[in-house]
Amino acid sequence: MSSLPSAVLLDLLQWPAMIATIGAAWLVASNRASRRNSGFWLFMLSNVLWIAWGVHAAAPALVVLQVGLAAMNIRGAIKT
Template structure:
């Protein structure tokens, strides 16, 4: 059995959890959500390399850049309080 094939299912759950956290009203929870999203980006790249899903890998780099932007903007909100 190829365990890297199974990685997509827990990574999907991590991604959904990140989206849930991003929708929180608490700036700290949103901050955690962005970090969880970045973790999911890394995990999707690992799975994408294994599966030769190069469009998915490129998408994850683009999404990671947006998550880093959101992380920075949210950090400014957290530090204002």
């Protein structure tokens, strides 16, 4: 078990969320459908991470934004 308080771990969650978002944006710009599809799934992971961080940070607009973006990512994954 980690010795860091859970609040600190949740604060740090924004960094993997940011890395996942950048990686996903890179992948969805690919010419290969398989990479684009992977990018949409990575975007969905980043949406989950951002939602968790947004709830922790009391940022309701961020949570609502991520839910909307997740819906668009699901649509993109279906169309790819």
